[in-house]
Every structure is written in structure tokens, then in C-alpha cells.
Amino acid sequence: MAKEILVGKASDFKEGDKKIVPNGKTSEIGVYLVHGKWYAYANLCPHQGGPACEGLLMAKVEEVIAEDKTYQGMRFNHDEMHIVCPWHGWEFDIADGQAVADRKWSLRKFEVEVRGEDVYVIA
């Protein structure tokens, strides 16, 4: 049966913030506010079990390829933010939790509900 976990006050989050909350005694959930949207994922990397949500939030890296197909460098694309597992660097798309290098792997996703000022994750 699903349970609600109180994360905190919505006003305590600013853009790009996260909070990791306990989900029982042996797991946690990372809750994020990115681009004005709420996301929640298990703090457990599908690779080797690392605490993915304890890692950095990084923008997608893109190559800049000119019309003549020449390489012009790299840039960050802040429209796609990645959760980066601190154990090995696996990157996950904040939008759906999928591993960007191989999208059949993903973080377990949870629903987030904001009621009034309170933020809940449904676990």
C-alpha cells in the first residue's frame, strides 16, 4: 500500500535543489525541484547500487558540430539535467530517471504531490 512521506515545505526549495528523505530504515528517496517541476527517485543506482541522488546535478553535455560536420567544441544544455551517481558517474535524465547512456536502465521513479505548502512523495 502506498504511503505518503512528508518531504518539507515547497518554499524551502529553490530551483535546482534536492532533499533526500528516508523511505523506511534501509532506503531513501531523492526529491528534486528542477525547471519548476518536482521529481523523486530512489537513492539507488541500478548499476552497482550507489547512492545516485547524493551525486551532482549536471547539465547534459553536447558536442557542437558545424554544418560542414566539423567539431567545434562542447557545451552544456541546461534544458536536460542529469542526476550523476557519485560511485561511477552514471548519468540519469531528471525527466524520467533513465540512464542516458543506455535507456533500458533507470532509477525507480516516485510521484510527488504538493498540497498547499507541503511536499509529499508517494512511496
Add this chain to the structure above:
Amino acid sequence: MDLPTSDIHKQAVKSLDTTSLLTNAARQRDARKFETFPIVDVDCHHYENESLSEIVKYIDDPVLKQMGMLYTGGGTGGQSPLNPGGVGYQDVSGRVTRYPLRKTETTPGDDQHRDVHLSLRWMNAMGVDYVCLFPTPMLSLGLHPQPEVEAGLAKAYNRWLLENITSKEERIKTMMYVPFSDPEAAYETVKEFGDHPDVIGFMIVSVRYHAVHSNAYMKTYALMEELGKPLGFHSNYNWNDRLVGNSNRFLVTHALGFTVYNAVHLCNWVVNAMPERFPKLKTVWIESGLAWIPWVMQRLDNDYKMRWSEAPSLKGLPSDYMREMFYTSQPMEIPDNPDVLKMTFDMINADDQLLWASDYPHWDMDVPSVIYDLPFLDERQKRKMLGGNAIDLFNLDVSKRFPNYKPV
């Protein structure tokens, strides 16, 4: 502290605490009851560069020692007279956060060395009982243009390591660094340290351009064989290599470098029939993963059948000899099709020859569950690969932690 990231603002991160970072590893340890059988990590690391000012005091050569003390004391600008390692960023530009945060971790200011404290933290979190500890920047020392520097620094490091680390913690062992650029120094290293109880074998860093089959090394191999301790080849990357460094991405020079250096040495070791010359000297191929082994087996066997006259001292196929060698598992490739990995295990006789290794704290480390959770292994096989095979190979005494241990 703040780490610079892609974001407009920096991200605040907590100081590093290894035990906390590895909380999920500890959960795996408890769920799988790792405390019920011995786990041996055949390849893990410390950062000896952080103790270099202590190590250089052990150098014999007074001129080299003075240079080392100056360099590790006041510094001499951007250059290093001791470390030939080149460019690299294993931490994926800070994404593997234990690299940039490493200096923020605190340890008790007691008599125990910081490296012992840090090692025990991750060992305990993963459920590892015994380790073979190796250096980090010194894995590039085989490239040093001055053989006498490799010899002098290796001897100092070996002495320092035994005196300050392994002798202070019985769970930490080492395979002694062999300064291969200087054949006489290599021999003297084995002679000086070979009997030491904390020395469970000998280690040659693979990133170098010396031929393992050179006559200059035969007396050293003979001595290792006589001592009954194995010889390991520890691989590394080298972005300055003109072939495997011929890439603009670290991904490539890492993926190829760590395998190709060991592949070259292994091929020369086999076709020159070193296993026939030294039948009791066991070899361990360290930190190249596993996928390269079936490749080399097939290539060597195929060519050997057409060019037998170039390897006339072999009494079997190259792959027959390779099946009697030992391999550390990390970084173990996880192919989408598990049959591929199972086939690799079968080809290398993993039941008896595979040795789990973490490589912690390096960026591509493996936790014990990479072996323990494989669906095609039974409990006995898992325990052998995670510890039993290493205990047999190194004749490890595990009685303090497992008084009733019996070979798996």
C-alpha cells in the same frame, strides 16, 4: 564546500565520509551475509603521493633523496621529478565526487596512518576482510626516463609501506613493487623483500616498454618461483602512448590502455614459453577486466597453429597456458547478454582462476555484489571468486577473522 558544475551556481556538497558514501554497499554486505565467509580484495589502492614527503626520506641515494625532499617540501613549480604520469581525469570532471572531495575527509589524529584508517573504512563497509594494497601515481613509474629514479623511489616506497602500513594492520597486504626498468634493482627488490610476511607476491606495473621475456629478468623470475609467491602485472592507462593514447577522449585511452598493455606482456610471456621455464611461478593479470582474455586466447591460438616454429617450446595451445593464469575481475564488463560473461568465465576457468578485486577508491571500482549477484554462479563458486581462490593463491592466513575456515 562548493564544487563547480555545469549549473550557473555551484553546488554545495558535504565533506567526504567514506562510510557514509558506501552506506548502500554496507546494506548489500548485510543482505548477502558477507560476514559469513572471507572476502579478499586482490587489487585496491591508496594515494601514496599524499605521503610522498614521508616516503622520500627512505631513499638511499643522497642526491635523489635531496631532490625528493625539496620537491615534496617547498615544491619546484609545476614539474615533478618523481612522477612521470601524464594528463588524465579519472573522476569524469568531478562527477565521481570522492576524487575532488578526498581532501575533505577527516581521520583521527592518532598513531595509525591516515591510509590505514581510510582503507579500513571502505573495507568494513563492503565486507572485505583482507586486501592487497597498491599505489596510484606510481603505476606510471615504469615510464620514468631515469631507471635509477624508479629503482630508488620503489625501494623507498616498499620500505615505507611495510613499516608504516602493512605492519600496522594485518588485514592489509601487498604485492611488492618491482622496479622493472632496472633488472638488477628488480632482482634486489625480490631478494630484499621476498620473505616478508606482508609481501604476498610481486607486482610489475605494465605501462612500460620493457620486454618481459628479456634474459635480464630470468634470475628474478627464478627467485620469485623459488619463494613461491606469484607475479602480478598491474595495468594502467597512458595518454602519452602514441597508439592507445591516440584519442581525444579519456574513455578510449582508458578502455584500450588498461587492456592492451597487459595483452602485450601476456602474449610475450606465453609465446616465449615462460610458463614452461618457470612452471611453478604463477602470474596474475590485474585491472584489465575480462573481455580481452577470450580475444587474446583466440588470436594466439589461431596464429600459433600456423606459426608453430615461432613458439616451439610450448607444449600446448596458448589458451591452455592462459587458462592456468589468474585474473582479477575489475572492472568487470557486464554485457547485456549474460551468456557472454558466462562464456568468458568458462574460457578462463574462472572457478579456480578468477580473483575478485574492487580497485577502490578508483572511479571504476567494483563492489563484491558484482560477483555475488551473478545468476549463473552457485554459492561455492561465488565464495571461491570472492576470497577462496585468493586465499589459496597467496597462502593467506585468515584464521584471525575466520578461525574455522576450511578451503572452499
